[in-house]
Amino acid sequence: xxxxxxxxxxxxxxxxxxxxxxxxxxxxxxxxxxxxxxxxxxxxxxxxxxxxxxxxxxxxxxxxxxxxxxxxxxxxxxxxxxxxxxxxxxxxxxxxxxxxxxxxxxxxxxxxxxxxxxxxxxxxxxxxxxxxxxxxxxxxxxxxxxxxxxxxxxxxxxxxxxxxxxxxxxxxxxxxxxxxxxxxxxxxxxxxxxxxxxxxxxxxxxxxxxxxxxxxxxxxxxxxxxxxxxxxxxxxxxxxxxxxxxxxxxxxxxxxxxxxxxxxxxxxxxxxxxxxxxxxxxxxxxxxxxxxxxxxxxxxxxxxxxxxxxxxxxxxxxxxxxxxxxxxxxxxxxxxxxxxxxxxxxxxxxxxxxxxxxxxxxxxxxxxxxxxxxxxxxxxxxxxxxxxxxxxxxxxxxxxxxxxxxxxxxxxxxxxxxxxxxxxxxxxxxxxxxxxxxxxxxxxxxxxxxxxxxxxxxxxxxx
Ligand code: MN
Ligand code: MN
Numbered sequence: 001x002x003x004x005x006x007x008x009x010x011x012x013x014x015x016x017x018x019x020x021x022x023x024x025x026x027x028x029x030x031x032x033x034x035x036x037x038x039x040x041x042x043x044x045x046x047x048x049x050x051x052x053x054x055x056x057x058x059x060x061x062x063x064x065x066x067x068x069x070x071x072x073x074x075x076x077x078x079x080x081x082x083x084x085x086x087x088x089x090x091x092x093x094x095x096x097x098x099x100x101x102x103x104x105x106x107x108x109x110x111x112x113x114x115x116x117x118x119x120x121x122x123x124x125x126x127x128x129x130x131x132x133x134x135x136x137x138x139x140x141x142x143x144x145x146x147x148x149x150x151x152x153x154x155x156x157x158x159x160x161x162x163x164x165x166x167x168x169x170x171x172x173x174x175x176x177x178x179x180x181x182x183x184x185x186x187x188x189x190x191x192x193x194x195x196x197x198x199x200x201x202x203x204x205x206x207x208x209x210x211x212x213x214x215x216x217x218x219x220x221x222x223x224x225x226x227x228x229x230x231x232x233x234x235x236x237x238x239x240x241x242x243x244x245x246x247x248x249x250x251x252x253x254x255x256x257x258x259x260x261x262x263x264x265x266x267x268x269x270x271x272x273x274x275x276x277x278x279x280x281x282x283x284x285x286x287x288x289x290x291x292x293x294x295x296x297x298x299x300x301x302x303x304x305x306x307x308x309x310x311x312x313x314x315x316x317x318x319x320x321x322x323x324x325x326x327x328x329x330x331x332x333x334x335x336x337x338x339x340x341x342x343x344x345x346x347x348x349x350x351x352x353x354x355x356x357x358x359x360x361x362x363x364x365x366x367x368x369x370x371x372x373x374x375x376x377x378x379x380x381x382x383x384x385x386x387x388x389x390x391x392x393x394x395x396x397x398x399x400x401x402x403x404x405x406x407x408x409x410x411x412x413x414x415x416x417x418x419x420x421x422x423x424x425x426x427x428x429x430x431x432x433x434x435x436x437x438x439x440x441x442x443x444x445x446x447x448x449x450x451x452x453x454x455x456x457x458x459x460x461x462x463x
């Protein structure tokens with residue numbers, strides 16, 4: 001019998017028996033990357049840099065050139081999706097161990113014709129991305145990140161609001177004195193999508209015949225600082241993200257408050273699980289860092305795209321294995337590494353305690369996702385669950401089983417169903433968060449480390 005079972009399923013803290021020094025160091029390294037990489041592009045760039053430092057070779061999957069010699073590769077898809085591969089001694093036909101996480105996070109995007117002036121303020125029109133509670137994004141400092149082309153056609157990567165000398169941006173909210181009508185609305189309607197326009201300027205230009213002098217002032221600044229003008233936004237991809245740094249929480253510093261734990265906590269821990277193991281492996285190992293999960297995994301950089309097929313075809317070709325990617329998938333196993341909901345002490349009513357996750361109790365194994373009668377669920381098999389639980393027990397990794405909230409209270413999905421659709425045997429497993437999808441989410445250092453150990457065991461597991 002394992003320790004977890006002796007004390008009751010789901011009830012033991014991952015802090016018990018934890019190597020505190022190692023977990024603390026790992027958490028610090030994670031928070032540094034999380035604070036520096038706040039968009040899918042930035043996280044992919046950071047992952048590629050870390051992988052290359054560890055000897056992984058960057059491969060252009062769109063090129064007809066053969067793969068370079070070696071066993072460790074990183075493939076990048078349009079800057080927003082990365083795939084790290086460590087080839088095993090076994091033929092690819094026998095399958096891979098895959099951990100798939102997503103690197104996009106809820107945020108507020110800038111529209112393509114955004115700049116306007118109202119009431120002495122220059123503003124940008126926005127359109128939110130992913131499932132946000134809109135009222136949480138007003139009155140906080142926001143940073144502007146993303147790609148835009150300047151007036152000479154040069155591609156710029158903006159990152160404004162992260163350094164001490166930088167300005168930040170902010171969305172206003174109505175004062176309580178005049179907020180009675182707002183307060184009487186449903187919370188989901190109190191702050192609307194069109195009320196999320198962001199303030200970006202305030203000083204008018206002095207020219208007397210200028211009809212929109214504050215807007216004109218911002219355009220002057222754009223030209224002066226970046227060689228951009230108001231037309232540049234048409235071909236831009238700009239994202240507003242919280243301008244805050246990751247912080248430790250509590251007198252004991254056991255929790256981490258940060259933007260983007262969902263799902264960079266899995267992206268980082270799975271990537272490190274792959275990179276930290278320097279021994280050659282038997283089965284091929286893969287970490288898939290997907291984009292667009294928060295809006296349904298669509299598009300050419302999401303889990304539904306066929307970039308995975310393209311990468312596997314390249315690998316098969318280089319290994320001179322005459323089998324299809326489909327055959328590789330049907331022999332492969334995957335963890336869909338994504339976050340779960342921790343029981344919230346302020347909202348216990350939303351959870352059925354015996355099947356809910358507790359923050360700090362280790363990696364959460366989720367048999368099925370979906371909503372209502374498991375609609376749109378990925379539903380893993382008993383055999384798959386049994387194999388993972390056995391593996392985690394053998395490796396003394398703390399785990400718990402949970403589903404997302406009470407039956408019929410809500411629901412959600414992950415990339416799991418897009419892996420299993422390909423024939424990959426898939427199970428959801430990741431840490432539980434508090435305040436998921438808020439500008440600042442809470443995660444446990446003990447869970448972060450448990451996930452790292454779990455992903456490491458999984459990547460190295462025989463079939
Ligand atoms: Mn997620
Ligand atoms: Mn999410």
